[in-house]
Amino acid sequence: MxxxxxxxxxxxxxxxxxxxMVSPLVLVVLFSFGSSSLMTFPLPGVTLGWYDALLARDDFWSALENSAIITGSVGLFSTVIGTCAxxxxxxxxxxxxxxxxxxxxxxxxxPPLVLALALLSLFSVLGIKLSLVTVILAHLTFTMPFVILIVTARLRDFDYAVxxxxxxxxxxxxxxFFTVTFPLIRPTLFGAALIAMALSLDDFVITFFLIGGGNTLPTLVWGMLRTGLDPSINALGTLILLFTVGCSAAALKLTGYRG
Structure with missing residues (x-):
């Protein structure tokens, strides 16, 4: 009993x-399709209008381009450097x-705030101008440890006799490396790269401190929130959520994570 x-x-x-934990994410997705500008239940109708409004914004495309540059660079460099380590x-x-x-x-x-302040001080002392490059360097500092942990765990069981x-x-x-090691650990490397990309895309605090000018998708969300609660924010949040969850799910599949 x-x-x-x-x-x-x-x-x-x-x-x-x-x-x-899940209900706030579900609400973001639901309200991104609601036809009313008020985020209340019941939904009066279903529409893709908020996605159209988001895609019509010039700052969305520039933020998307910046996020793609940062995320792609972080995924590549963190995997290469992290694998070597x-x-x-x-x-x-x-x-x-x-x-x-x-x-x-x-x-x-x-804490991201402490790391952002430390890196901002470092770049200031070195006289490095804040830009996408400083954001990429900053993102490498907290994504590479994840890559190192994942790849090292795979290499622990690696047969070095080959x-x-x-x-x-x-x-x-x-x-x-390219004919023996890489083919054997390739799924793990791709999984680690996807996790690094998901972490990079999702970051706001460090990016906000170090980007200097322009926006990424998370900082664009912050800017949109400061001017009012527009349901197109939910559309943008849904897109970020889909990419992040998709990358994480693919990474778990590739790395063979079993819990």
């Missing part, structure tokens, strides 16, 4: 937690590996 009651209580709490960390002794994980993971553990065999047969380190 007590066991059954405990399971029922746990399931009930789990359902309520799930509803609490992971290949070294995976073959270190446990004590050195733990120290390396701690140092690389520091930006991931810092690499040694390739080297014994005369293959250079570069040839060995």
């Amino acid at each position: 007590n066991a059954s009651f405990g399971r029922l209580a746990n399931n009930t709490i789990g359902v309520f937690c799930l509803i609490f 992971a290949m070294v960390i995976a073959r270190l002794r446990p004590t050195l590996s733990a120290a390396a994980f701690f140092l690389f993971g520091l930006p991931m553990m810092l 690499i040694d065999s390739a080297r014994d047969l005369g293959a250079s380190p570069l040839v060995t």
Whole structure:
């Protein structure tokens, strides 16, 4: 009896937690299709007008271009650099590996506001003008730790005998990587890149501090909110949500995550 009651209580709490976390996202999607400018129930009708209004905005396209440049660059560079770091960390002794994980993971553990202020101070001291480049560099600091963790976890179970065999047969380190290592860890690398891209696209605080001028999609949402509650904001939020969830789902599939 007590066991059954405990399971029922746990399931009930789990359902309520799930509803609490998911319902705001569902509302964003629903109101993006509502025909009324008032975000209330019941919806008077269904329309794609708010998406048309969003696509008609010039600042949306410039923000989309900036987000694409930043997200694509972060996905590429974080994967390349993070993979190189992971290949070294995976073959270190446990004590050195733990120290390396701690140092690389520091930006991931810092509050975004603190990290943004630190990077802003650094760029100011170095005399680097704020631009998309500074945003990309900043995003690399907190996305690379995720790539390193994911790739290192894959390399822990890697059979290094195949690499040694390739080297014994005369293959250079570069040839060995592209013909042996890369094909075996390719799904993990693509998954890590997608996670880095999702994190980069979703970031607001660091981007807001370091972009200097212009907008990305998250900062455009902030700007639109300051001028009023326009349902086209929900349309933009839905697009960001679809991309983020899509990248995360594809990444989990590619990396073989099983919970």
